[in-house]
Amino acid sequence: MRQFLVYIVGPAGAGKSSFTEAFRDWLKSQETPVSCVNLDPAVENLNYDPEVDVREYVFTREIMDKYSLGPNGAIIASMDLLLEHLARIDSKIEELGEGYVLIDTPGQMEIFAFRKSGKYLVEALCRERRCATVFLGDSVIVDRPGDLLSQLMMAASIYYRFSLPMTTVLNKIDLLSPPERERLERWVSSPETFEEAVMAEKFFTRNMFISIKDFLETLPPILVSSKKFIGFEEVYVHLHGIYMGGEDFERTTSLVEGE
Numbered sequence: 001m002r003q004f005l006v007y008i009v010g011p012a013g014a015g016k017s018s019f020t021e022a023f024r025d026w027l028k029s030q031e032t033p034v035s036c037v038n039l040d041p042a043v044e045n046l047n048y049d050p051e052v053d054v055r056e057y058v059f060t061r062e063i064m065d066k067y068s069l070g071p072n073g074a075i076i077a078s079m080d081l082l083l084e085h086l087a088r089i090d091s092k093i094e095e096l097g098e099g100y101v102l103i104d105t106p107g108q109m110e111i112f113a114f115r116k117s118g119k120y121l122v123e124a125l126c127r128e129r130r131c132a133t134v135f136l137g138d139s140v141i142v143d144r145p146g147d148l149l150s151q152l153m154m155a156a157s158i159y160y161r162f163s164l165p166m167t168t169v170l171n172k173i174d175l176l177s178p179p180e181r182e183r184l185e186r187w188v189s190s191p192e193t194f195e196e197a198v199m200a201e202k203f204f205t206r207n208m209f210i211s212i213k214d215f216l217e218t219l220p221p222i223l224v225s226s227k228k229f230i231g232f233e234e235v236y237v238h239l240h241g242i243y244m245g246g247e248d249f250e251r252t253t254s255l256v257e258g259e
């Protein structure tokens with residue numbers, strides 16, 4: 001079996017680091033080989049011990065002091081500086097051996113996902129390895145249909161940006177009341193029900209909704225709780241399909257009609 005790199009990407013505070021730790025523990029309990037990489041140069045306190053930690057090479061707090069930068073400027077600079085250490089990071093990942101490699105990504109998702117350095121890093125590490133993304137959204141911030149819609153748009157944009165097979169996840173469902181959870185389950189399992197709810201808000205046109213509906217049908221979000229270990233089996237089944245299925249899976253999940 002080869003290595004399988006799984007990038008955990010999502011908005012700030014959605015629970016990327018918590019998911020990385022909890023899913024690692026769950027995979028270990030299933031006797032699946034797994035290790036973790038911290039790719040966030042800015043994180044101050046990490047709740048788990050990653051096998052590879054980019055803060056060994058670049059630590060944003062030091063970059064702030066050294067170059068008199070503010071927090072966002074320092075994270076941008078840190079990601080750029082990390083590229084100088086890419087060969088070393090790559091060989092450290094190689095040393096981890098076969099199995100799942102969970103990669104916890106920076107809290108400032110847009111700096112990682114939408115600037116050149118993040119994409120370059122992902123592409124370089126994926127050159128010889130099978131890779132996937134877990135888009136980790138936050139179920140707690142879904143109060144109305146538009147809140148889910150904007151997280152799906154974010155997920156679609158990450159999917160497009162990285163061009164990697166993706167598993168979509170909504171975290172923290174332990175914090176929802178039973179009616180909130182049932183409503184979310186209805187929306188993610190029935191694109192028609194979700195479409196009705198979105199249309200009732202009278203802000204989106206049906207045509208604007210079509211591509212997101214397609215995304216929802218292709219990659220319906222799995223509801224998880226990193227605190228309560230809910231939904232991990234489903235995440236595993238989806239990811240394992242990518243790991244084992246490879247090219248065929250990528251083709252069948254392509255959102256481009258006719259491919």
Ligand SMILES: Nc1nc2c(ncn2[C@@H]2O[C@H](COP(=O)(O)OP(=O)(O)OP(=O)(O)O)[C@@H](O)[C@H]2O)c(=O)[nH]1
Nearest residue numbers: 012013014015016017018107171172175225226227
């Ligand atoms: N109740 C509950 N809390 C969670 C869950 N996942 C994460 N949290 C909490 O959410 C907060 C943020 O979690 P992190 O794991 O640090 O989130 P993150 O996405 O890594 O944050 P950044 O890297 O700063 O963007 C912490 O207080 C976690 O304890 C969950 O499934 N349930």
Ligand SMILES: [Mg+2]
Nearest residue numbers: 016017043107
């Ligand atoms: Mg984090």
